[in-house]
Amino acid sequence: MMVSLPHCGEAPISFSSTPVDKGLIRLSVRRAGTLTTAMHGLGTEAIIGLRGPYGKPFPMAYLSQLDLLFVAGGIGLAPLSSVINSCLANPDYHGHITILYGSRTPEDIAFMGDMALWRQNPGVHCQLTVDLASADWQGNTGLVTTLFDQVAINPAQQSGVVCGPPLMIKAVLKALAERGFSDKDIITTMERHMKCGVGVCRHCHLDGKLVCVDGPVFNLAQLKELNVREIS
Ligand SMILES: Cc1cc2nc3c(=O)[nH]c(=O)nc-3n(C[C@H](O)[C@H](O)[C@H](O)COP(=O)(O)OP(=O)(O)OC[C@H]3O[C@@H](n4cnc5c(N)ncnc54)[C@H](O)[C@@H]3O)c2cc1C
Known part of the structure; x- marks a missing residue:
């Protein structure tokens, strides 16, 4: 919107x-x-x-057939929480959900209420990390990619769904590709300065595409056809 x-x-x-x-x-x-x-x-x-709403949505029909690995940074969990809750509310979804969430500091952690609910679901595994720990933080410290080695990853049955700031997206796309996810199973949002939302002002251009109408959701196969900093 x-x-x-x-x-x-x-x-x-x-x-x-x-x-x-x-x-x-x-x-x-x-x-x-x-x-x-x-x-x-x-x-x-x-x-x-x-x-609005504007732009292309997450491919829910495709995602609802797979196990899902969500990787979010900061407020990037906002759109992913919608996808996660849609899957959990869908009686035809029988996959397993893994959520890796990175926050700058413990104070910046958002969606605590959602995470508490997700953790009660046996089909959901949720891991959290912060970049900068406070004295009383007892959880993981480090970038969200450091959580990859702590969870079961099965690229043959999983799609990776990513949202966060550009530098985090770059690191996560690389980590998913290294672990064997196919380009179509690496799905991410692209964030660019967006003004009109309807493809007129072209502020959010992405090497010939526009984030507001062609995105913000892309898979890695689509991004590889573009010259974008997140995969350069
Ligand atoms: C598709 C999409 C979905 C988004 N969804 C959310 C959401 O659900 N929740 C949320 O909190 N934010 C979201 N954002 C980010 C949000 O739109 C920006 O943070 C917005 O600019 C904030 O407006 P502002 O006037 O408060 O800040 P501004 O005064 O516009 O900017 C504050 C700072 O952020 C920088 N900035 C502004 N826009 C962007 C951008 N697109 N990329 C990188 N840096 C930027 C500016 O340069 C400045 O340093 C989304 C962005 C996109 C493109």
């Missing part, structure tokens, strides 16, 4: 709710700059502008 507030601007924000949540749209917003700081100050009765 393109989300706006009068006099503050407009920015792309992903759905973190699912179509199963009838009548509800959940947006999870990290405080980054002008608009998102203003959004963090809104009260419960506030009115915001929404337009």
